[in-house]
Amino acid sequence: MTALSPGALDGAVxxxxxxxxxxxxxxxxxxxxxxxALLDALPANVEVAVSRGAGRPLTDRDxxxxxxxxxxxxxxxxVVADALARWPDALVTDVTSVKSGVQRxxxxxxxxxxxxxxxxxxxxxxxxxxxxxxxxxxxRPWAVTPGxxxxxxxxxxxxxxxxxxxxxxxxxxxxxxxxxxxxxxxxPQVMSTLTAARLNDAEGNHLALAxxxxxxxxxxxxxxxxxxxxxxxxxAQDVKAVLELVRxxxxxxxxxxxxxxxxxxxxxxxxxxxxxxxxxxxxxxxSSVDVVHVQVADRPGELSRLMTDTGESGVNIEDxxxxxxxxxxxxxxxxxxxxxxxxSLVDALTSRGWTAYR
Amino acid sequence: MTALSPGALDGAVxxxxxxxxxxxxxxxxxxxxxxxALLDALPANVEVAVSRGAGRPLTDRDxxxxxxxxxxxxxxxxVVADALARWPDALVTDVTSVKSGVQRxxxxxxxxxxxxxxxxxxxxxxxxxxxxxxxxxxxRPWAVTPGxxxxxxxxxxxxxxxxxxxxxxxxxxxxxxxxxxxxxxxxPQVMSTLTAARLNDAEGNHLALAxxxxxxxxxxxxxxxxxxxxxxxxxAQDVKAVLELVRxxxxxxxxxxxxxxxxxxxxxxxxxxxxxxxxxxxxxxxSSVDVVHVQVADRPGELSRLMTDTGESGVNIEDxxxxxxxxxxxxxxxxxxxxxxxxSLVDALTSRGWTAYR
Numbered sequence: 208m209t210a211l212s213p214g215a216l217d218g219a220v221x222x223x224x225x226x227x228x229x230x231x232x233x234x235x236x237x238x239x240x241x242x243x244a245l246l247d248a249l250p251a252n253v254e255v256a257v258s259r260g261a262g263r264p265l266t267d268r269d270x271x272x273x274x275x276x277x278x279x280x281x282x283x284x285x286v287v288a289d290a291l292a293r294w295p296d297a298l299v300t301d302v303t304s305v306k307s308g309v310q311r312x313x314x315x316x317x318x319x320x321x322x323x324x325x326x327x328x329x330x331x332x333x334x335x336x337x338x339x340x341x342x343x344x345x346x347r348p349w350a351v352t353p354g355x356x357x358x359x360x361x362x363x364x365x366x367x368x369x370x371x372x373x374x375x376x377x378x379x380x381x382x383x384x385x386x387x388x389x390x391x392x393x394x395p396q397v398m399s400t401l402t403a404a405r406l407n408d409a410e411g412n413h414l415a416l417a418x419x420x421x422x423x424x425x426x427x428x429x430x431x432x433x434x435x436x437x438x439x440x441x442x443a444q445d446v447k448a449v450l451e452l453v454r455x456x457x458x459x460x461x462x463x464x465x466x467x468x469x470x471x472x473x474x475x476x477x478x479x480x481x482x483x484x485x486x487x488x489x490x491x492x493x494s495s496v497d498v499v500h501v502q503v504a505d506r507p508g509e510l511s512r513l514m515t516d517t518g519e520s521g522v523n524i525e526d527x528x529x530x531x532x533x534x535x536x537x538x539x540x541x542x543x544x545x546x547x548x549x550x551s552l553v554d555a556l557t558s559r560g561w562t563a564y565r
Numbered sequence: 566m567t568a569l570s571p572g573a574l575d576g577a578v579x580x581x582x583x584x585x586x587x588x589x590x591x592x593x594x595x596x597x598x599x600x601x602a603l604l605d606a607l608p609a610n611v612e613v614a615v616s617r618g619a620g621r622p623l624t625d626r627d628x629x630x631x632x633x634x635x636x637x638x639x640x641x642x643x644v645v646a647d648a649l650a651r652w653p654d655a656l657v658t659d660v661t662s663v664k665s666g667v668q669r670x671x672x673x674x675x676x677x678x679x680x681x682x683x684x685x686x687x688x689x690x691x692x693x694x695x696x697x698x699x700x701x702x703x704x705r706p707w708a709v710t711p712g713x714x715x716x717x718x719x720x721x722x723x724x725x726x727x728x729x730x731x732x733x734x735x736x737x738x739x740x741x742x743x744x745x746x747x748x749x750x751x752x753p754q755v756m757s758t759l760t761a762a763r764l765n766d767a768e769g770n771h772l773a774l775a776x777x778x779x780x781x782x783x784x785x786x787x788x789x790x791x792x793x794x795x796x797x798x799x800x801a802q803d804v805k806a807v808l809e810l811v812r813x814x815x816x817x818x819x820x821x822x823x824x825x826x827x828x829x830x831x832x833x834x835x836x837x838x839x840x841x842x843x844x845x846x847x848x849x850x851x852s853s854v855d856v857v858h859v860q861v862a863d864r865p866g867e868l869s870r871l872m873t874d875t876g877e878s879g880v881n882i883e884d885x886x887x888x889x890x891x892x893x894x895x896x897x898x899x900x901x902x903x904x905x906x907x908x909s910l911v912d913a914l915t916s917r918g919w920t921a922y923r
Contacts, residue, residue, distance in 0.1 A: 269770055328776055340922040345896065346862055358672050377773045387771035390763060397783040398760045400755050400836030401814050405807055407839050409676030413745035415735045417843050420785045425843065426751040427778045428836040436830050441825030447761055450819050456759050457815065461808050472794050478758030478786040479610050481765050485775050485783065502703055510873065518873025523866055529885055530802035539704070564698040 216367050218272025219244050221265060221297075221386045223286055225256035228302050228327065229277030230339030233261030235372035238341050244269050248278075255336040270294060273364045275325075276301040280437060284312035291318035298364045300325045302307065304388065305441040306381035314354060322362040324352040324381055326388075327374055342350040342373070349374035389445035396427055396435060397450060403428035496525050497549025501540045502562040503529070513540060520555035522548050574725050576630025577602050579623060581644055583614035586685065587659050588697035592728035596699050602627050606636075611618045613694040628652060631722045634659040638795065642670035649676035649883075656722045658683045662746065663799040664710045664739035672712060684740055684746075692839030700731070707732035710739040747803035748757040754785055754793060755808060761786035762837055824856040827910030854883050855907025860920040861887075871898060871919065876912035880906050 219242040222229045233243045233256060243262030247253045253264055274290040274297050276283055283303050290299045291313075299322045303309050306324045313319045329347040349369035353362045362378070369376035398458065403425040405416065439446055456474055463470035501517075504508050510529075515522060526543035544552055548564050556563035578594055580587045583605040589600045591614060601620030605611045611622055615878040632648040632655050634641055641661050648657045651670075657680045661667050664682045671677045700747035707727035711720045720736070727734035737745065760782040764772065797804055814832055819830035859875075861867050867885075873883060884901035902910055905923050 213799025251762065251845050268625040275827070292765035300917060303635050317590065321874065338800040338923070339614070341856075342858070342920050342922050343859060347774075348776060353646055359827060371833055377770060379770060383769065383771065384774075386768070390767055390771060391779045393776045395760050395779050397815075397818055398756050399778075399782050400833055401811050401818070402756045402834060403837070404814055405748060405810060405839065406842050407835060408807075409748055409809070409842065410875050411741065413741065413748060414842055415733075416686055416708060416742075416745050416842060417749045418706075420757075421749045421753050421786050422843065423781045424757050425836075425840050426781050429840040430837075432830055432833040432837060435833055436826055439822060439829060440826060447822045449766075450815065450822075452763060452766070452890060453759050454812065454815055454819065456762055457755075457808065458810055460755055461805055461812065462757070464805045464808075468794055468798060471797060472790055474759055474762060474792055475790040477762040477765060477782075477791060479761070479788075481761035481763065484764050484772055485765065500698075500700070502700060508802055509882055511878075511880070513876070514882065514885075515870040518869045518871070518876060519867075524615065524867070524868040526874065527868065527872075527885065527887055562703070564700050565696070 210357065212380045214385065215365065216241055216273060216371060217243070217268060218367070218444045219247060219292075221271035221274045222256075222262065222277060223247070223274060223277075223290065224277035225249075225252040225261070226277060226332045227330070227336070227338050227343075229275065230256040230259065230261045230336040231329075231341065231343040232275055232277065232302075232368070232372060234259065234339055234341035235344060236368075237262060238369050241371065241557050244271060250285070252336055255414045256339070259336060259339065260340065266293050266550075272295050273297065274299045275368065278303070280441065282310050287322060288316040291321055292314060297321065298323070298358075298361045300361070300365045303375065304438060306350075306384045308441060310339050310352070310381040310418045314356070317563075319354060319355045320358050321361055322354060323357045323365045324354065325369070326350040326352065326384065327369070327372075329374070343368070345373035347374050348377050351378045352375050352384045353378070385442050386448075389442055389449050393439060393442055393446045394449045394453065396430070397439070398453070399425055399428040405410045428450065469543045487550065496543040496547055497565060498551075499544060499552045499556070500564050501542065501556055503538045504542050511538075513556075515554070516540060516556060516561065520552055521553040522555065541550055568875070574599055574722065574729060576600070576727070577627060578628065579604060579629035579632045579648075580614075580620065580635060581605070581632060581648065582635035582637075583607075583694045584635060584700075585688070585692045585694070586682040586694050587633065588614040588617065588694040589699065589701040590633055590660075590726070591688075592617065592699035593698055593702060594726075596622060597729050599729065603631060610694055612718065614697070617694060617697065617777075618622060619694070619697065629655050629702050631655065631726065631842050632657045635728065638662070638799065641667050645671050645680060646674040649679055655679065655680070656716075656719045657720070658723045658726065660685055663795060664742045666706075666799060668710070668712045672714070677712060677717055680712060681715045682742075683712065683721045683723045683727070684708040684742065685727070685730075687732070695906070703731035704725070705732050706735050707747075708742050709734050709735070709736045710742045712739065729840065740762040742860060743803050745805075747800055747807050751797060751800055751804045752807045752811065754788070755797070755804065756781055756811070757786040809813060812866045854901040855904055855910075855923060856899045857887045857902060857907050857910045857914070858922050859900060859914055861896045861898050868898075873916060874917045874919065875900060878910055880910040880913065 214416045221244045223246045226246040244265040245253050245262045246265045327349045366376045394529045528541045553563045579602045581604045602621045602623040603611045604623045634644045642742040685707045709723045726735045886899045911921045
């Protein structure tokens with residue numbers, strides 16, 4: 208773990224908004240014995256968060272060192288301004304997923320130098336204090352977005368908050384942040400939606416040919432529309448700027464199809480290069496691992512048995528991926544292992560009755 | 566297993582082209598004791614395929630019942646025509662990934678009524694006879710594409726071939742097939758490429774915010790450009806027709822961003838509906854399972870240990886997904902289990918020292 212700054216979180220942390228994110232912040236801070244006070248427009252949410260061990264209710268005598276505003280996006284700027292006014296020495300941050308709008312609003316209020324924004328890149332398909340977890344942020348990026356007048360102490364406090372909850376703080380200004388999430392999150396969401404939308408045109412049994420590639424590219428298109436309407440609306444300009452470049456490339460592809468292979472190849476190669484820039488294994492995996500395929504019958508207990516047998520094979524697993532449809536009798540697990548040991552895993556699984564191959 | 570037709574594969578099957586697909590067909594047919602003869606422009610490929618047990622070399626006296634043409638796309642039509650001419654009673658099929666062009670060429674030669682096309686939706690990141698496997702087609706769709714004059718016997722033979730190798734035959738005509746793969750495979754590939762291509766514009770540390778959504782949507786963009794240049798070129802018109810509809814939607818999104826939420830919502834909802842049409846669990850998963858998150862340290866043996874402990878927990882695993890980057894100290898496994906038993910798995914894993922939560 209990265210060392211915490213000396214003097215970090217020097218006093219009580221007030222979490223305003225006891226939903227999934229706020230309550231998870233409280234739970235994570237309590238594992239470090241930080242004094243956490245809780246506030247929510249709905250007293251019932253505070254009660255649940257307190258009962259789960261996320262902190263104690265705020266009292267009139269509390270003077271927080273840091274206020275974490277974790278309320279719905281539409282209310283953030285006002286709650287930040289209130290906090291800055293009510294506690295003239297407190298540092299304040301938020302957890303909103305688009306940063307520039309909040310920052311512009313906060314810039315206009317007294318005490319804005321005590322504010323630095325934040326955005327934990329973590330979530331869950333569930334919401335509310337009951338879904339909260341002390342581990343929600345573990346290993347996840349936490350964007351820290353100081354404003355133009357933010358004091359160093361405000362920035363330090365948000366970095367320390369991120370480190371306390373196990374996240375990886377990544378410092379960028381709010382405009383940078385919004386361009387970054389347009390590129391790595393909002394535009395991929397739109398592209399997934401556009402791909403999936405075409406499936407409504409499918410004729411007859413055409414979708415019976417669907418494979419893993421379609422499933423991967425359209426998975427996030429199943430997300431909640433209201434949530435994405437809000438996110439895309441708040442970051443409209445940055446998303447639009449990237450989508451206009453996508454449209455240029457799309458026009459290039461449409462024009463080149465069946466007409467200009469060199470142009471088509473340039474776009475395909477540009478995509479390949481792009482995947483190689485994503486941090487992590489992505490893009491280089493095919494050449495650096497052996498992939499073992501294992502058939503998994505679609506009946507209860509099969510995956511659990513495969514887990515056990517794979518775990519006991521003595522071969523280190525680098526990655527694992529499942530491709531199975533309820534409509535088919537057999538699914539396929541792809542298990543990546545170090546180059547050279549794929550055959551050992553095939554042998555180990557075959558000897559335990561699995562149909563495994565490379 | 567689906568019952569095989571009476572009298573199916575009534576005689577020797579000749580596989581022409583001993584690469585990954587052809588040799589895998591041979592291996593799979595040999596498990597049913599079908600007599601398989603092998604031919605390849607490179608005698609060394611036949612030797613390897615024979616040594617792996619995929620069949621025996623073709624002799625001058627052989628009169629095949631069915632010829633499976635598994636040569637590179639550019640040579641398919643000529644090899645099919647040769648086979649139809651050389652063995653006047655043989656039925657002939659192929660395994661090319663785009664069907665209309667081959668069908669049009671075959672329609673012009675004598676004996677085209679003995680041809681019915683095929684396309685197994687299976688592959689591997691490796692190629693050649695050494696990469697072949699008798700299980701390659703197990704549970705996978707095998708498109709069967711009869712031509713306008715195909716005899717019923719030709720169609721039956723390809724269906725039986727697919728069933729023999731464990732695949733799921735899906736009958737459609739070649740034009741239908743090409744529209745289907747444009748929709749479920751070729752257009753998703755282009756969309757993934759277009760999303761990934763934009764990453765080349767990323768500034769500074771912007772890609773540090775990348776998450777699972779970006780990785781899912783851009784995974785297939787890392788594929789071989791030469792292969793896709795060939796596929797997209799052969800199916801240019803069908804791919805272009807779908808991409809033009811994508812462009813219409815994209816224009817709609819660009820126009821609606823920050824201006825027309827109702828229009829934006831229509832596109833988002835259209836994408837959600839599209840994902841629900843894909844056969845299998847996709848689209849309904851969030852509500853029908855409990856998802857358990859488990860932290861996995863990025864060091865050798867951790868995933869294997871998690872497999873063992875999960876397998877031994879006694880909880881049936883519905884699905885499993887890994888999200889880990891080498892750049893971060895901790896990855897996350899998402900394990901889907903039946904609704905109501907998520908907490909049991911959390912308890913089982915926690916008691917074995919894992920950080921697990923819902």
